[in-house]
Amino acid sequence: MLEVTGLVAGYGSTEILRGIDLRVEAGEIVAVLGSNGVGKTTLNMVLSGLIEPRGGDIRFDGRSLKGTSPAEIVAAGLIQVPEGRRIFPNMGVRENLELGSYGRARKNRAKNLEKVFDTFPRLKERIGQFAGTLSGGEQQMLAIGRGLMAEPKLLILDEPSLGLSPLLVEEMFALIERLNGAGLAIMLVEQNVVQSLELASRAYVVENGAVALSGDAATVAADPELRRTYLGL
Amino acid sequence: MYSADIIIEALINGLLTGAIYALVALGLTLVYGVLHIINFAHGALLAAAMFAVLLTNQVVGLDPYVQIPFLMVIFFALGYGLQRLVIGPASHGRDENILLVTLGLSIVIENLLLAGFGSDTRSLNTDYSFAVFEVGPYLLGQARVFGAGGALATAALLWLFLSRSDTGKAIRAVAKEKIGASLQGIDVAHVYAVTFGLGCACLAVAACLLLPTFYVNPKIGSAYVLVAFTIVVLGGMGSIVGAMLGGLIIGAVESMSGLFLGESLGQIGIFVIFILTLLLKPTGLFGAKA
Numbered sequence: 001m002l003e004v005t006g007l008v009a010g011y012g013s014t015e016i017l018r019g020i021d022l023r024v025e026a027g028e029i030v031a032v033l034g035s036n037g038v039g040k041t042t043l044n045m046v047l048s049g050l051i052e053p054r055g056g057d058i059r060f061d062g063r064s065l066k067g068t069s070p071a072e073i074v075a076a077g078l079i080q081v082p083e084g085r086r087i088f089p090n091m092g093v094r095e096n097l098e099l100g101s102y103g104r105a106r107k108n109r110a111k112n113l114e115k116v117f118d119t120f121p122r123l124k125e126r127i128g129q130f131a132g133t134l135s136g137g138e139q140q141m142l143a144i145g146r147g148l149m150a151e152p153k154l155l156i157l158d159e160p161s162l163g164l165s166p167l168l169v170e171e172m173f174a175l176i177e178r179l180n181g182a183g184l185a186i187m188l189v190e191q192n193v194v195q196s197l198e199l200a201s202r203a204y205v206v207e208n209g210a211v212a213l214s215g216d217a218a219t220v221a222a223d224p225e226l227r228r229t230y231l232g233l
Numbered sequence: 234m235y236s237a238d239i240i241i242e243a244l245i246n247g248l249l250t251g252a253i254y255a256l257v258a259l260g261l262t263l264v265y266g267v268l269h270i271i272n273f274a275h276g277a278l279l280a281a282a283m284f285a286v287l288l289t290n291q292v293v294g295l296d297p298y299v300q301i302p303f304l305m306v307i308f309f310a311l312g313y314g315l316q317r318l319v320i321g322p323a324s325h326g327r328d329e330n331i332l333l334v335t336l337g338l339s340i341v342i343e344n345l346l347l348a349g350f351g352s353d354t355r356s357l358n359t360d361y362s363f364a365v366f367e368v369g370p371y372l373l374g375q376a377r378v379f380g381a382g383g384a385l386a387t388a389a390l391l392w393l394f395l396s397r398s399d400t401g402k403a404i405r406a407v408a409k410e411k412i413g414a415s416l417q418g419i420d421v422a423h424v425y426a427v428t429f430g431l432g433c434a435c436l437a438v439a440a441c442l443l444l445p446t447f448y449v450n451p452k453i454g455s456a457y458v459l460v461a462f463t464i465v466v467l468g469g470m471g472s473i474v475g476a477m478l479g480g481l482i483i484g485a486v487e488s489m490s491g492l493f494l495g496e497s498l499g500q501i502g503i504f505v506i507f508i509l510t511l512l513l514k515p516t517g518l519f520g521a522k523a
């Protein structure tokens with residue numbers, strides 16, 4: 001479904017990604033792991049068309065995404081829930097969700113709004129509240145709900161558990177599992193290594209701008225190097 | 234001292250004029266709120282719109298009010314094109330470049346107007362230019378009443394558009410969260426251009442509403458922009474409600490200080506307000522806390 005080969009990207013004179021290879025198949029949860037500042041968010045921004053790659057190729061659903069605009073990428077069904085949520089603080093919960101279907105699935109807006117409210121009853125209770133005044137957990141629900149409004153084929157989640165209490169993190173991972181159970185392919189970018197590897201079918205570990213380790217989630221989880229660096233074992 | 238009736242009459246006329254000022258400020262504040270730049274070409278574009286009204290009236294004989302729908306569409310397209318084809322590409326995404334580009338644009342427009350129309354001050358006289366409505370003891374300029382009605386109606390339409398339509402929602406989304414908006418498939422360059430177009434459309438309507446009573450020359454824009462800028466600062470940068478309320482306040486202040494200090498000093502009150510706002514409440518009445 002998504003296939004990234006030899007992807008190179010950076011800012012100004014600094015190269016952050018120096019040849020990333022990865023793929024996500026239909027129905028999978030793929031974890032992308034790596035320490036702070038390694039370039040995970042940069043990778044997501046390249047995939048969504050907000051940063052232009054300097055080399056390599058991105059293929060989604062059989063066609064190259066090189067030179068396509070962010071709007072076209074959304075229309076193709078590659079939807080990202082970004083790090084830091086990036087909801088619209090000056091707008092209500094409903095309006096935020098409505099804009100989730102701005103670039104895709106606009107015709108199914110009403111139906112999908114109901115679905116999102118079924119998934120997040122909390123959001124329905126706060127339907128008229130300004131998004132900027134929601135709690136951190138509610139904002140994350142809103143960001144994911146907004147992403148679901150576009151009927152994604154592939155959903156990229158950038159650190160969805162960031163800043164959530166342990167209980168909410170559990171809920172978040174349970175939700176990701178449910179969404180995937182309903183057939184949605186998910187690329188999960190996380191710091192939360194243990195829980196991500198429990199959930200994912202496969203995983204990639206990024207170091208120094210390239211994939212240092214990849215494979216079955218179980219294999220990656222058993223890697224001694226990974227256990228030392230990320231788990232302190 | 235003046236009688237209460239005279240003061241109240243001046244106050245009402247000031248509020249009516251203030252509504253049109255508000256419309257000029259609305260365009261400025263909308264562009265600021267979304268693109269986060271001061272459009273220095275705003276005044277020159279208003280002057281251009283006023284000359285367009287004058288010319289159309291002289292050549293085709295169309296009443297200024299009848300011109301509103303046409304000029305609005307033309308100026309929307311002009312603004313859209315300017316942002317999409319000139320300001321956006323020439324500024325390479327850097328705010329300080331946008332400022333310089335709009336400043337350059339204002340110089341170009343002013344000089345084109347000077348070349349085309351000369352530096353004379355002109356006016357357009359309609360049947361209702363000097364007519365008044367008698368409301369109780371008060372005499373209200375008809376053109377001012379129509380002008381205020383038109384300005385308020387335009388502001389209401391704009392508000393409806395921004396709050397109800399998908400494009401309007403996209404504009405508000407881009408204003409606060411560009412990346413988040415892009416990730417929903419909102420084309421930011423298009424939204425910027427639509428916003429600039431709307432700002433220019435406000436000017437076109439304002440020009441049609443102004444001309445029956447106000448004169449025009451190629452340099453007139455700067456006078457309005459100073460007033461509009463004061464309104465924007467008073468109301469809070471980027472706030473639409475603030476611009477409307479600020480416009481009414483400034484209109485009333487101008488009229489009152491004109492009455493008590495004389496026409497030539499009428500604008501002093503405006504700048505006192507400007508300085509006081511900056512000193513006491515720099516975010517304005519409805520401004521975000523920065």
Ligand SMILES: Nc1ncnc2c1ncn2[C@@H]1O[C@H](COP(=O)(O)OP(=O)(O)OP(=O)(O)O)[C@@H](O)[C@H]1O
Pocket residue numbers: 011016034035036037038039040041042043083191
């Ligand atoms: N707009 C930018 N301009 C210049 N450098 C940037 C920019 N954005 C990110 N960087 C740099 O690129 C590197 C990778 O950043 P990125 O946000 O992709 O990391 P990350 O893997 O997502 O980190 P984290 O886990 O902390 O979110 C960092 O060194 C960062 O400082």
Ligand SMILES: [Mg+2]
Pocket residue numbers: 040041042083158159
């Ligand atoms: Mg990141």
